[in-house]
Amino acid sequence: MKQQSVFIVACVLLLIEFNGAPLSIVRGESFPDAVTLRMKQTTMRGGIVYLPAGGDNNYRYMLRAADHQKPLIVGTSGFNSPIEDKIEILTREGAIKDELMTLLESVPTSYLIIANPAVPPERTMDYQVFLARQLSAGRLRYINRFDGRDDLYAVVQNEPQASSEATLPVSLSIGDWAGMIHDDPVLMLGQPLQLSQRLYRLHMVTTGSMPRFSEFKTELEEISRGVVVGAEGNDELLSKSFGEFVNKWIGTKGFVDSFAHLDDVQYVNQLIQNAGISVESDVRRQFSSNLSNGQETRATALLKIVDHPRFIEKENNRSLVLLHYFGYLRRNPDDPPDGDLRGFNFWLDDLDRNHSPDKLASAFKQTGEYHQFEKKP
Numbered sequence: 001m002k003q004q005s006v007f008i009v010a011c012v013l014l015l016i017e018f019n020g021a022p023l024s025i026v027r028g029e030s031f032p033d034a035v036t037l038r039m040k041q042t043t044m045r046g047g048i049v050y051l052p053a054g055g056d057n058n059y060r061y062m063l064r065a066a067d068h069q070k071p072l073i074v075g076t077s078g079f080n081s082p083i084e085d086k087i088e089i090l091t092r093e094g095a096i097k098d099e100l101m102t103l104l105e106s107v108p109t110s111y112l113i114i115a116n117p118a119v120p121p122e123r124t125m126d127y128q129v130f131l132a133r134q135l136s137a138g139r140l141r142y143i144n145r146f147d148g149r150d151d152l153y154a155v156v157q158n159e160p161q162a163s164s165e166a167t168l169p170v171s172l173s174i175g176d177w178a179g180m181i182h183d184d185p186v187l188m189l190g191q192p193l194q195l196s197q198r199l200y201r202l203h204m205v206t207t208g209s210m211p212r213f214s215e216f217k218t219e220l221e222e223i224s225r226g227v228v229v230g231a232e233g234n235d236e237l238l239s240k241s242f243g244e245f246v247n248k249w250i251g252t253k254g255f256v257d258s259f260a261h262l263d264d265v266q267y268v269n270q271l272i273q274n275a276g277i278s279v280e281s282d283v284r285r286q287f288s289s290n291l292s293n294g295q296e297t298r299a300t301a302l303l304k305i306v307d308h309p310r311f312i313e314k315e316n317n318r319s320l321v322l323l324h325y326f327g328y329l330r331r332n333p334d335d336p337p338d339g340d341l342r343g344f345n346f347w348l349d350d351l352d353r354n355h356s357p358d359k360l361a362s363a364f365k366q367t368g369e370y371h372q373f374e375k376k377p
Helices: 004-022 034-040 056-070 082-091 098-106 120-137 177-183 185-189 194-209 215-224 234-249 253-259 263-273 281-292 300-305 309-329 342-356 357-363 368-373
Strands: 048-051 109-115 140-146 148-157
Touching: 004 056, 034 056, 034 109, 034 140, 034 148, 048 056, 048 082, 082 098, 098 109, 098 120, 120 140, 120 185, 120 300, 120 357, 177 185, 177 215, 185 194, 185 215, 185 253, 185 309, 194 215, 194 253, 194 263, 194 300, 194 309, 215 234, 215 309, 234 300, 253 263, 263 281, 263 300, 281 300, 309 357, 342 357
Parallel strands: 048 109
Antiparallel strands: 109 148, 140 148
């Protein structure tokens, strides 16, 4: 009887513990997929890296490792290995550097699997540029696509005998940013995000209002035309193209009608008023003086307000929310089915409070509107 009581008390305490800190359940497929079965049949010198790495993805990769029974480099069990942490850091955001390839070669990694459905849409181009660069350098070799979704690559240094079984996917034929954004507007949230936000601020500082989707996309494509994705000096080329665009911008009818009649002092004050930021009076005077004596042009003065740190900080979240509407839904936030800005203001408030762009992206990816446009791997 005493022993039974101990068991009962232990069970109750266990239930209380689970209730206080419930275990999260990550669900995976019951049966191995095609790339897993291929790995099971493949002899290799090193291990396997899946990308994207981190979060719940690693648990799914571990489930598949139980099927292929090969070394898994991106596994986790309560904690990550230093190598896994490094892989996550190198692929977390922005352009993926060649340092990742060097790490994969040194581990050693035999095969790299890209789980395409798990790659966030706004990161697709980061992955494609990295892969295209390593393929061109001969450091990766494309093997095949499995189940229409998972791409398998051999790390050539460690598996030099591995041979390709299929032609390279069209997605890895990299063109210029204009064509990429035209085909998939979500990419305006990828590597050229700073350019997209800069164009947004140009609209705000010259009109005092947010841009509209159609004209914004056309302008962004114009600025990024001819700038090859992943090319050396990409940022410098985009910056130069943006400057040329601004020089044309100040000659447009809308700009001339709004600013041509203003003197230099009025011009600077109007830009700052549209930006909605506070600028010290001596800085304003310096702006105006530089315009008067020819040290600045109206285009360069405009760019300085566009790139003012206070303006960048003030508009960061608002521009992010708008670009999610443009990229994922391909429309303005007040277009049907919304009809007003309540949805936009909801997400802006959420981003201001929680500082979680990932949550914002996840919400937009789950909308029925986005699934109409979603590109399949």
